[in-house]
Amino acid sequence: MKSAKSKQRLNEMRTPARSKQNLYTGDRDPVHVYCRLRPMQKDTDIACMKIISPTTVLLTPPSSSINYRNENVKTMEYTFKEVFPPETSQQEVFDKVALPIVEGLIKGKNGLLFTYGVTGSGKTFTMTGEPQNCGILPRALNIIFKTINDFQAHKYVFKPDKMNMFDIQTEAEAMLERQQELHKLKSNRKNNSNPDLAMSSTDITKVEGINEDNQYAVFVTYVEIYNNSVFDLLEDGPISKNLPVKLIREDAAHNMYVHGVTEIEIKSAEEAFEAFYLGLKRKRMAHTTLNAESSRSHSVFTIRLVQAPVDEIGEAVIQNKKFLSISQLSLVDLAGSERTNRTKNTGQRLREAGNINKSLMTLRTCLEILRENQTGDMKSMVPYRESKITHLFKNFFEGEGQVRMIVCANPRAEDYDETLQVMRFAEMASEVEVTKPQIHNVAASIGLMSGRRKANRLFTTARDNIIRPEAKDLELDLGLVYSLGPDFPSLELNSSQASHIIKELMAHLEMRLSRREALKRSKALKDERLRSALLEMEKDSLEVRSENASLRGQLAAAERRVRALEERLTATENASLTHQRKLAELTEYSSSLKRELQEKELLLNQNKLEKEKQKKILERKYNHKIAAEHEKAKEIHTEKERLKNAIEEKENRLRIIAEALHLDRGDNDIVIPKSMGDVAAQTGRDFTPGSTPRALPAHLLTPFSSVPQTRDTPASSRRGVAVANPRHKRSLSADGRGWVEHAPNKLVPMGTVMKPNISHSKVVNKLKSVKDIANSKTSKYCLISQEQDTDGELETKLYKGDIVPTCGGGAQVIFNDVEMLKQFSPNRDSQTRISGTGTSCARHSGKRRDTGCSPPQTPSNTSKKQRVDDD
Numbered sequence: 001m002k003s004a005k006s007k008q009r010l011n012e013m014r015t016p017a018r019s020k021q022n023l024y025t026g027d028r029d030p031v032h033v034y035c036r037l038r039p040m041q042k043d044t045d046i047a048c049m050k051i052i053s054p055t056t057v058l059l060t061p062p063s064s065s066i067n068y069r070n071e072n073v074k075t076m077e078y079t080f081k082e083v084f085p086p087e088t089s090q091q092e093v094f095d096k097v098a099l100p101i102v103e104g105l106i107k108g109k110n111g112l113l114f115t116y117g118v119t120g121s122g123k124t125f126t127m128t129g130e131p132q133n134c135g136i137l138p139r140a141l142n143i144i145f146k147t148i149n150d151f152q153a154h155k156y157v158f159k160p161d162k163m164n165m166f167d168i169q170t171e172a173e174a175m176l177e178r179q180q181e182l183h184k185l186k187s188n189r190k191n192n193s194n195p196d197l198a199m200s201s202t203d204i205t206k207v208e209g210i211n212e213d214n215q216y217a218v219f220v221t222y223v224e225i226y227n228n229s230v231f232d233l234l235e236d237g238p239i240s241k242n243l244p245v246k247l248i249r250e251d252a253a254h255n256m257y258v259h260g261v262t263e264i265e266i267k268s269a270e271e272a273f274e275a276f277y278l279g280l281k282r283k284r285m286a287h288t289t290l291n292a293e294s295s296r297s298h299s300v301f302t303i304r305l306v307q308a309p310v311d312e313i314g315e316a317v318i319q320n321k322k323f324l325s326i327s328q329l330s331l332v333d334l335a336g337s338e339r340t341n342r343t344k345n346t347g348q349r350l351r352e353a354g355n356i357n358k359s360l361m362t363l364r365t366c367l368e369i370l371r372e373n374q375t376g377d378m379k380s381m382v383p384y385r386e387s388k389i390t391h392l393f394k395n396f397f398e399g400e401g402q403v404r405m406i407v408c409a410n411p412r413a414e415d416y417d418e419t420l421q422v423m424r425f426a427e428m429a430s431e432v433e434v435t436k437p438q439i440h441n442v443a444a445s446i447g448l449m450s451g452r453r454k455a456n457r458l459f460t461t462a463r464d465n466i467i468r469p470e471a472k473d474l475e476l477d478l479g480l481v482y483s484l485g486p487d488f489p490s491l492e493l494n495s496s497q498a499s500h501i502i503k504e505l506m507a508h509l510e511m512r513l514s515r516r517e518a519l520k521r522s523k524a525l526k527d528e529r530l531r532s533a534l535l536e537m538e539k540d541s542l543e544v545r546s547e548n549a550s551l552r553g554q555l556a557a558a559e560r561r562v563r564a565l566e567e568r569l570t571a572t573e574n575a576s577l578t579h580q581r582k583l584a585e586l587t588e589y590s591s592s593l594k595r596e597l598q599e600k601e602l603l604l605n606q607n608k609l610e611k612e613k614q615k616k617i618l619e620r621k622y623n624h625k626i627a628a629e630h631e632k633a634k635e636i637h638t639e640k641e642r643l644k645n646a647i648e649e650k651e652n653r654l655r656i657i658a659e660a661l662h663l664d665r666g667d668n669d670i671v672i673p674k675s676m677g678d679v680a681a682q683t684g685r686d687f688t689p690g691s692t693p694r695a696l697p698a699h700l701l702t703p704f705s706s707v708p709q710t711r712d713t714p715a716s717s718r719r720g721v722a723v724a725n726p727r728h729k730r731s732l733s734a735d736g737r738g739w740v741e742h743a744p745n746k747l748v749p750m751g752t753v754m755k756p757n758i759s760h761s762k763v764v765n766k767l768k769s770v771k772d773i774a775n776s777k778t779s780k781y782c783l784i785s786q787e788q789d790t791d792g793e794l795e796t797k798l799y800k801g802d803i804v805p806t807c808g809g810g811a812q813v814i815f816n817d818v819e820m821l822k823q824f825s826p827n828r829d830s831q832t833r834i835s836g837t838g839t840s841c842a843r844h845s846g847k848r849r850d851t852g853c854s855p856p857q858t859p860s861n862t863s864k865k866q867r868v869d870d871d
């Protein structure tokens with residue numbers, strides 16, 4: 001209901017402005033509204049505002065504006081308390097607008113100052129300013145501390161009671177808290193100040209009229225109102241997505257306040273800047289966390305000045321809460337007012353804009369109703385509670401206080417529509433009245449004389465001077481006792497002694513007169529001396545004061561330097577920490593790489609050792625084999641020699657027999673064979689030395705030997721060559737145990753001695769799993785393959801190698817020998833044709849290459865075996 005009513009109010013044309021001449025009653029003050037124009041950003045920008053007098057601006061609608069098209073609004077004049085042109089300095093704005101409310105604050109009056117305007121119109125610039133060109137807030141803090149500096153209470157004498165009031169502590173209690181804080185600070189020191197905003201102390205003036213018989217303390221709070229929720233910007237602790245929302249409550253005196261807000265006691269302008277920058281930092285961090293924009297929130301920086309009278313001797317604050325005076329100055333930087341359809345906001349931004357406009361509208365509605373209530377007889381309820389900002393400042397409008405508003409405006413034509421709304425609001429606000437704050441002199445009401453503190457200070461100084469050792473040499477003038485003499489004689493006149501008494505009285509009076517004169521002279525002299533002493537003291541005091549001021553300046557500069565150095569130190573420490581972290585990471589990375597390298601080197605060395613071991617084993621093996629081969633060759637040679645001798649002997653015998661036969665028959669045509677080979681060839685029989693030549697069984701004949709032969713051909717004279725005589729076994733292809741004989745294809749039976757011959761082997765056709773070769777029983781591997789050579793002959797190859805287990809649980813085979821078995825058709829080549837069947841054997845191994853024949857070898861030389869060992 002209320003919001004509908006508010007909207008209706010806004011849509012209505014505003015109520016006619018009252019005549020300002022007889023508007024304000026004596027106990028009320030209007031809201032002072034100032035207008036500040038910011039400079040144009042670009043030279044090409046067109047202005048829609050013009051200052052026509054120090055208090056009036058002229059607003060001309062540009063043809064592009066909505067108001068121009070829709071309402072046909074004409075050029076309008078708007079009047080303010082004062083209009084500040086773009087070139088106005090920050091100091092000027094402060095002096096005119098803020099200084100009076102700062103003075104009011106020091107005298108115990110509440111003040112509210114807010115900046116209002118379109119986004120980018122200079123609200124923050126006016127309120128906070130920039131480094132080296134600070135705005136109202138830093139200037140106000142500087143001037144407050146400059147003024148109260150000599151009259152500040154010790155820290156923690158005044159203590160917030162969390163219910164918007166303050167407790168008073170004794171000096172001893174306050175000192176205890178200070179010591180505890182000092183202890184805490186030492187271990188947890190933070191620095192949030194921005195020295196750029198600190199002004200030179202010589203630029204700051206004091207506020208006149210401070211009550212010197214009071215002690216003062218300054219407390220600040222900094223809150224932000226975002227999306228109609230209040231957040232504490234000075235709260236300790238980390239920033240998270242769920243920032244605690246603060247509630248607005250009413251205290252015992254019906255003042256509104258933010259419940260549970262962090263209120264910091266500040267002792268200098270620098271400390272106040274630190275608090276302010278801490279708040280700004282948190283605000284920025286919170287906005288980053290919440291993905292919000294800083295200009296979309298209202299920020300409220302509140303300075304509360306607590307003052308209480310000192311006791312009759314001017315020494316300490318009177319311990320009575322009733323005598324406390326609390327004044328408050330709230331500096332509010334409102335969020336920028338804007339129309340959502342111009343900014344094309346969506347989502348969160350639209351919600352923010354909605355909330356901003358709602359709170360600004362509520363402010364406007366409240367002021368309108370307030371104005372109507374103040375003029376008319378009807379009293380409507382003011383909807384302060386509809387927005388946090390109006391709820392918080394309800395007391396300013398309902399209670400006492402000074403309210404100032406600076407309307408910031410960007411004169412460019414593009415902002416016309418929004419600026420028009422701002423101007424209307426400002427004009428309406430300036431017609432609202434606020435009750436003037438009253439100042440109560442508490443001390444006077446309880447009968448305390450003014451100047452107590454000064455007197456106490458003088459007394460303390462004098463006392464200190466007397467106590468000082470130098471005071472021993474001071475000449476104290478104890479001269480005349482300031483008395484006019486003894487008491488009067490008895491004035492009782494009786495007849496007998498009347499004349500005597502009168503005489504005595506006269507003498508007494510004369511004595512008193514002369515004494516009076518002497519005293520007068522002495523007093524005049526002393527007055528003179530005192531005056532000159534006072535003059536001297538004044539001179540000394542002036543010198544001391546100027547020296548003190550220059551020392552203070554030096555101290556402030558030194559403090560600033562220390563702070564800047566501390567900041568640099570913190571930055572350097574942070575950088576060093578980052579570098580240390582990076583170094584640690586790199587060291588760790590490097591050591592992990594080294595570890596990896598060492599592991600690989602170890603593995604490599606192991607492999608190398610393993611290989612060398614294998615190599616040595618193989619070398620030993622081959623050396624043995626070679627030695628055996630040599631031995632065999634020697635044996636063969638001896639056997640050959642023996643056979644040769646035997647043949648020769650037999651030939652001789654045969655020749656003798658032949659000769660004998662020839663002699664017996666007289667046959668001259670008989671041919672005597674030259675050798676036993678020829679004899680064998682003629683008889684077609686095979687024989688072994690020392691044995692009678694005999695025919696091979698039919699199953700041992702090769703396909704070649706089964707070629708039909710006739711007795712007419714020389715070949716036919718042989719009755720098939722015994723190519724696979726079990727007695728003519730070739731040497732083993734391999735011996736020893738642990739062989740895996742892998743024949744992937746079914747072997748073609750050769751029917752000759754040239755078939756692969758491996759004893760004690762496990763024959764597999766297919767390697768199904770690694771266990772076939774990687775097990776404790778097998779250590780040698782032989783792959784057998786058969787294929788046709790280019791001449792169509794069958795060729796059998798045996799690839800031999802050692803099985804070496806791998807660390808992964810598998811096995812690898814290192815091939816180190818190849819044996820090739822090959823046989824030739826006896827018909828193919830006359831060179832290679834050797835009675836019946838020709839076979840050959842070749843072996844390639846990884847070590848040596850040597851050529852030679854190896855047994856078995858028949859006397860008829862029916863087979864030929866060739867062994868080739870390769871390196």
Ligand SMILES: Nc1ncnc2c1ncn2[C@@H]1O[C@H](COP(=O)(O)OP(=O)(O)OP(=O)(O)O)[C@@H](O)[C@H]1O
Nearest residue numbers: 038039118119120121122123124125126295335336
């Ligand atoms: N009077 C001025 N003189 C010089 N520069 C100004 C003045 N007013 C504003 N500016 C500049 O205009 C820019 C915008 O100003 P500012 O941030 O104060 O706007 P704002 O109204 O606070 O905006 P928002 O609502 O977005 O917070 C700033 O860079 C500021 O320096």
